[in-house]
Each structure stands twice: as structure tokens, then as C-alpha cells.
Amino acid sequence: MSRIWSFQGGIHPPENKQQSLQQPLQPLSLPERLILPLQQNIGTPAVPRVNVGEKVLKGQCIADPGSHVSVFHHAPTSGTVSDIGMYPVPHASGMDALCIVIEPDGEERWAELEGIEDFRAASKKDVAEKIRVAGLAGMGGAGFPTDIKLHLSDDHIVTTLIANGVECEPYITADDTLMRARAEEVIGGLEIATHLIQPTHVLIGIEDNKPEAAMAINAAAARSPLDIEVVVVPTKYPSGGERQLIKLLTGVEVPHGQIPADIGIVVQNVGTLAAVYRAVHAGEPLISRITTLTGDAAERPGNYEVLLGTPVSHLLDEAGVDRERLSRLIMGGPMMGYTLDQPGVPLIKTSNCLIAGTQEEFPPAPPAQNCIRCGQCEQVCPASLLPQQLHWFAKGREFGKALDYNLMDCIECGACAYVCPSNIPLVQYYRFAKGEIRKEQVEQRKAEQARQRFEARQARLEQEKEEKARKRRERAEAAARAQTSRPQPAATNAGAQASDPEAQLKQLKTQAAVARTKLKKAQKALEQAEATGEGDSQALAAEVAAAQARSDALEKQLQQAQQQAQADPSKEPDLKALKVAAAVARTKVSKTEKALTEAEQKGAPSAEKLRDSLATLRAKADEAQRAFEEAERAAASGQEEDTASPALDIKALKTAAAVARTKLKKAQRALSDARETGDTEQIAEFEPQVRELEAQAEKAARALAEAEAAQPASPVEADLKALKSAAAIARTKVKKTEKALADAREKGLASADQLETALAGLRQKAADAERALQDAQPRAGAVEDA
């Protein structure tokens, strides 16, 4: 007999198991229809394989697993698929879910089943596959797919296999009945599980309130070739909790955040093991289970072999449940089970018990009183938590503190609420807090992602701004350098005038423009007066004369200033400005000419004046034109002398070459078109053109090649830039892939491995690019120095 350890806490609620043990296990009659939810366990729902109206045989597979953590479903009897749709399912929330409905034909015709004769001779993979296709899921609790637990990867070395026959919740006797009636199957299943996971230690834990079951199992275990230890543990709730049972039988605690397999322990419910036996030996899928029907409202409480999908109401009727007295219908035990809103829901793979309770048996909870911090909850908590503190934190929405007090280690066994003298629904508080925390975590993840996105964008914008600023600065510096490199004027004009001749010029220009406008206004007024004969035309004429004088004086000043500015050798002749000035002068001349003809036609007295001003304007225009041409010549000669900017040269040459090429192409096309149409005139016209353009393009290309050859620094620079951007791109790719990998790992996606390989390659590339850049940089530096 092996040693029994103990776990902290636990309670001894009234067992209430005798009611359902008064009669032996009995089969249940065939219901009118079977409702099979596609999701009966944790994980993802299954995918239907049959269509409405299809005939199915007993044991025929009707739904395939939707993912890794999902199971097959089979038809519990032969019949017709009458519907696939939303039906209420057994769930704490009372929700609807997708179900396959089968109408039995009563013939019970089996599909062809194939077992494995000698599982010891078969490969582990085949045996595990057999269990998988039989649709086995844990029949004690959450319904985790059995084959996953029994077919572990090689990095899980299992030392201990535990069969859980504890059944610690009050009322439930399904496992007790199973062990009494089918001890051989339980041991047979244990043998298969042992073959699959090769543990060094095989244990069965049974509570001491099931002596008959323990005896039956002991007898069966004695006949087994395996060395199976049957451990009878003291009755205490919740000894049947996986983690509590492990502590109880091995003295080891499953570390926080790990599963038992991580410490080499696998726990299987005895019901699941019996199903494993049937699946492997007979190939029989999981289509029925033992369910306890009990409670004071039931006339014939007992254990029934029910087909999966049997509506709860059918079982209630069979057991003679008095619907008038029934007040609380509990799926599962009284400690952790959930209430059903309506008896139409089906029994599923995890339905071990149904309690039809009366008002007297399960009175409504008395109103909660204040917590007096008596600490009784703490004394019974099997996870060694501080339930009352968690209650305060949940109530005050202090979820951070609740987490720090390990709220997430709560198994919701309900022991704390059971003993609470203030009748506080503690478990409800914990469920609420857990839900809120999970919600918060999801929101936090989202917010974090948004923050990262935002920060990345900000950084990018900032970088772009800096880049722009840098370029601007560089341009400004280059310009300043270019200016200072020119010879300074020997003598600058003294005074403020010289300090800023440009501003002076501008001011003068404005003044002159204002004077001109005034003059024009005055002239117009005079014209009007003359035309209508109203007003004092003489006074107006005087005004015009005065305005003219002022305007002329300002014009003169302006001209002087302009000449001065032009004479200033430091001032680069502003070609553009001069061009504009010449154009403006020309326009003025033409306008005045037009005005003059008009005036002459009308015979207005202003014609004389206009003629005068036209003469001056013509002179001005000529002057402007001359000045522009001179400046242009000077600039051309300056450019010829200027050899400072070969890069610019190359660019210009490149453009020229490109332009020449384009022109050539166009001409060629035109020529070929002409040849096609046979237009001899056009051919004659285009041929010399093309020849000429060819020569031009060639010349441009040669010039470009020469210029490029003459300039050794520029390719290095370009190289460096290209390398820099290549390295940056490689880095970005690595970062992106890293993020994607992290995401994939978090979600447990299969693509993580691929990403990892890709990441390694990218990292290599990034390193290469970085190295190339580093190599190039000193080279570039050397060239610059030279």
C-alpha cells in the first residue's frame, strides 16, 4: 500500500450517494429523438459529416473534429438525420448551439466496427488513432480529447498514470456504479493507457466511501499482468480534482501554469478508461455513458446507461421525476454543477449526473450577510488561497490585487462558499473577477498593439521631418559655401544702403509702383473730366503733372538703384529678373502703343502725352533687353568657367542623353511609320532627321560616359546610400518577422516554425548588409578625404 499524502483544506458535505445506489445499473429506453451538440467539450466544435435526411447506422461517424482539440461524434443509434441546427445545449449560460438531430428507426443496426485484437502488438500511433476516431473525451470533467492525453510527444516522460475513481462530489455515483459493474473494462483501459504512455507507476484512487467499487477494482487489478496499485483515500471534497488527487497520491504539486504531463503525471477518469477499452478492443465509439439520476423529486433514482444526445426530459420521465416538486435541475454535482433552465437539453459525453432537486432539498440561498473575516473559507480552500481577501478585491474591483493573491489558481470548487457563515456567494465573485480580468487583458493587448503602431508612426514621421530638415540645412550650407567661395567685392558701398541694397531696391520698386498707380488714377480722372466736361480739369491736369513728376523721379531712383545693384560685382546678375523686366517693358510698350492708337483715333488730348511716354518706354524696354542679354552672356561665360559641380553636370548630361534618345526613338518611329505607308516625301524628310538625332544621342551618351569616368567620388557615394538603405530594409524585415513569430507563438500557430527558419535567413542577410555597409564606409571616407 502506498503512502497517502494530504492536500490543504477540503470539506465534508453530506454525501447523499445512497439514494442512487438502491438499484443496479439499468439501460434507458430509446428516446424519440437524439440531439447531438457538435461541441461537448473544451476546444473547437466538430464539423458535421452528414446531411439532413441521411440514414445513419449505430456507431457511424457523423461529425469530424474541427481542430486539434476537438473530437469525432457518432450516431448513438441507427436512424435518420432529421435536422442540423441550433438547439439548447447543456451549458451554464443556457445557450443554443449547433446540433445534429437523429430520429431513431428502432432497428439498432450497427455500423461495421473493427477493433485491435492485440493492442500490445500494434503501434502506439495506431492505438491512439483508434481512440481518436472513437471520439473519446474525458468523461469526468472538462471533456479534454483523450487521445491527446494518451499520445504525448517524446518530451513528456510519464512516470505515473493515475486512474481517477474518487468521485468526491455528493450525489454522484456514476463512476462508483461503473467500477462495480465494469471493473474489468476499467483495468483493460488502464492496460491500454499504460501501453501508450509507459509509466513506471500505475495507481487507481478510490474514496473510502465506495468499498464495493474498491473491492471489484482490486479483484480485477489482481488478474491484470500490470502492477496496479489501488489506493483508497479518505473521503473529502474535492479529492477528485485532478491537482488535488495528484497531491494526495504522489505528494507532488503541479506547478502553477503547468499541466500534470509536464511533471510526468497523467490522470484519467475511470469512465474514460472503460471507454478506451471498448474503443480499442471492439472499435466501439463513444455513444453512451452512465449517468446518475438522483434528487428528491425522482421516484426511481439510480444509474442509467444513456445514449448520448438523449434529452434530459426523457431521463426524467423514465426515472419518474415529479415535475411539480422539481425546483432545481442540476447537471453535475451540487458543488460544481450548473442548473438547467429547461429539460429539453441533451445528455452529452461529460454528463455524469443529473439532480432533480426539490425546494426543500435545495432551498434558495439565504440573503448574504457581511463578511466577518472569520477565515473558515481559508481553512477549507484546497488551493491555499485567501478566499475572503479575494472576495473583498472582487467586490472592490481591485483586480490587480486579486491577481496578486492568485485568483487564477482558484478551481471554483465551492468549498469556501459552502462553509461561509455569511452565505456570501463567493464563487460567483471569483467568476466575475476572472471574467473581468480576462476582458481587461484582451483590451490591454489591443491597446498595447495600438500604442506600438502609433509610436512607430510617430517615429517614422519624426525621422522624415529630421531628414527633410537635414537636407534643407545641407542645401543652405552648400549655398553659403558657394557664396563665400566667390571673391568678395573690393569696395562695398558705405552706409545702410550698401548693407542691404536688395531691400532698398524693393522699397523703391514699391514706391515707384504706388506713384505709377496714383498717376494712372489722376490721368483717368482727368480723361473723365475732359470727356464729360465736368469738374476742374485744370486742377486735375496739374495733379497729373505732379504725379507724373513724382513717378518719374521714383522711376529714376529705382533705375539708379537697379544699375547700382547690377554694377555691384558681388551681385550675380539675376537672369530671371532681368528677363522678366525686359518682358514687362515690352508689354508696357505694346500696351502704350495700343492706348496711343486708341487715343489718336478718338482724338483725345492725352495722345501727345502718351506718345512721349511711349518713347521713354521703348527706350526702357530696349535697355532692359540689352541688360538681360548682357547678363545672359556673362552667366554663360561664368558657367563655362565654373567646374565646381560635376554631379550636376552628369545629371544634366544624363537628361540630355535621355532626351536625345527619346527624340531619336520618336523620329525612328515616325520614319518606320512613313516607310510602312510608303510616303516617300515623309521618308525623305525623316531620314536625315533620324541620322542627325542618332549622331546627337551618341554624342550625348559619350559625353555622359566621359563625365562619369572623370568623377570617381560619385559612384562610391551612391553605393554607400544604396548599401545603407539595403541594410535598413533588412533590419526592418527582421523586426517584422520577429513580431510575426512572437504573435504566432502566442497563438500557438503552426506557422511559427516556418517563421523561425525565415527569421534565421533574414538575420543572416541583415548581418551581411550591415557588414557590406561598414566595409564601404571607410572607403567612402577615404575617397572624400582624397
Place this chain on the structure above:
Amino acid sequence: MTLIHTSSPHTGRPGHVGGVMRQVILATLPGLAALVWYFGWGPLVNVLWASVLALVFEAAVIKLRRRPVAFYLKDYSAVLTAVLLGLALPPYTPWWVTLVGMFVAIVLAKQLYGGLGQNPFNPAMVGYALLLIAFPVQMTQWAPPVSLSGDNPGLLATLKVIFELTPLPDAFTHATPLDTFKNKGALTQEELWAQVAGLKDSFGAWQAVSLAYLLGGLYLLVRRIITWHIPVAILFALFMVSGFFYGSDPSNFAPPLFHLTMGATMLGAFFIATDPATAATSNKGKLVYGFCIGLLIYIIRSWGNYPDAVAFAVLLMNLAVPFLDYYTRPRTYGHKKANKGIRG
């Protein structure tokens, strides 16, 4: 048939807060009986008078807070506070002193904080400490044991004294052993026992009362209403420290048995320090809490201004409870070590 939809668990252990409180009140009865036996009707009158006041104050405040009065009165917590304060008062405490004490205990120390379970300080001890500071004369006039005064004053005479219809006769006052020891001056312990008249009688009476409290405390332990941690830690600490000093200077320091059985040690250890609302939460925390109370009792008794120290020791440690709670959490299943400190 309408089916009830509720969350698990669907069953609970019968019993509620009122039941717990009644059990504690029941457990004080041996002590009360011993007090009445040795010191006359005074303690019984005090307890009853305090209980009436407690119910009145509690009902008034609950009414003001617009809560169901009957629902809250049925938790018996106010009556328990009254019983504990009543037991701690001198037998012939004037009625108005008790009234002030109960007002402070129920209204200020308990209800102003939000009622049962929300109060950081033990209400009975807040009331007691305030009375001790505000009315030192009334609070230090303990009665002589019946064996010394000769005959037991009748219930009517006691009532008349308490409600100040007749003045307190001299024969009704007597120093407690702790008082006597505190004011022994230059006398050695041997001289004290030889010279002070009635000390031995008084000592015997107090020992009997302490034994009665111990009996009630054991009952609470058996009924699992309290855990062993706090009383054992208090008595252990007091025993160790008094033993150490008695061993080093027997003529100047009282022996451990004297400290364990005189004054309110037993009442404090089993009934007052174990008040769950104001004590430390975890088992480890309870041990530290109790040990510190034991030490403080000895320190205040030996070097403080007051002959007894249970009230002050408990109140001081009430102050430390939140801190203790943060640092004495149990190790959760599957965790390598317990979390400590303030986070989250």
C-alpha cells in the same frame, strides 16, 4: 414547475453569522459565572445593561443607515461586543460609564466604519480603552473577592450602587492583584505576598475566573469557531517573556503563572484577540499577531502606566493587521513561494 437558475455551489453548511456569535456568547458564560461567584452581581448587571445599550445603539444607527434593523440585530454581533465590554468593566462601574463605553464601541468604533466586518479596531476594546483614559477613577475600582468582604451584596444593592442611587461603599473597592503588583514600590515579591492583606484571596479568585475563560475558549476551539493560532501564540509569548524576566530577577518580576492567570489575559487570548474582523487573516499572520500581543501585554504591564494591557496590546496590533496580512500570505498550491508585500 419553474426551474431555478443559480450559480454553484448549490448547497451550503447550515449556520450563519448569528449562530457563530451566539456560540461565542455562550462560551463566555463560565467566565461570567465565575466573576459573579467571586465578585458579586456587578458583572452580570454590567453585561445586561451593556447588552441593552448595544441593541439600542445598533438599532438606531442601522435605522439611520436605512438598513433592515431586524436582519442586522439577528447577527448578535452587538450583543457580543456588549458582553465582552461588560466582562471587562469593574463590577460596580456607574451606569453612565457603561453607556459612554457602549456608545463609543457600537457607534464610533463599529458602525461609523460600515458595521460588522468593516471595523479595523476591536469595538469592545476601543470602548474600554476610552473609558480607561477618560474615567480612570471609576475604571480602577475593582471589587474585593466575596471571601474578603465577608458577604455578597445582594442584587438590589448592586443595582442601587451601579445606578448611583446609593454611593459606592468603601468595602466594595479593592485593588486587583495586577494593581497591587504594579504599585508594590520597593517591596520584593516575597515581601509583597507576606505583607499585603487579601492578595492571596484575590489571586485565587482571579485564577478561578481565568480557568473559566480557558474552559470557554476550549469550547470555541472544539466547535472550530476560532483556530488555535492566536490564543496559543499570545499565551506562549507571555509565558516565554515573563519566564525570562522572572528567571533573571524573581524578586522584582511576577512569575509566568501570575501573568497568564491575572487580569484579562485569558479573556483577551480566547475572546478578544480572536475577533476575526480585526485579527490577522492567514494562519501565519495569526501566529505573528498573537505573539506580538503577548509581548505587548508584558511590556505594558511591566513598564507602562496601566496595570493591565490587553486592550492596548490588541488595539496596537489591530493597527498592524493590514501590514501583517500583506506579508503572511499562505503559499498557493503549485506556487514555489508565497507572494509578499503590496502589489497590484
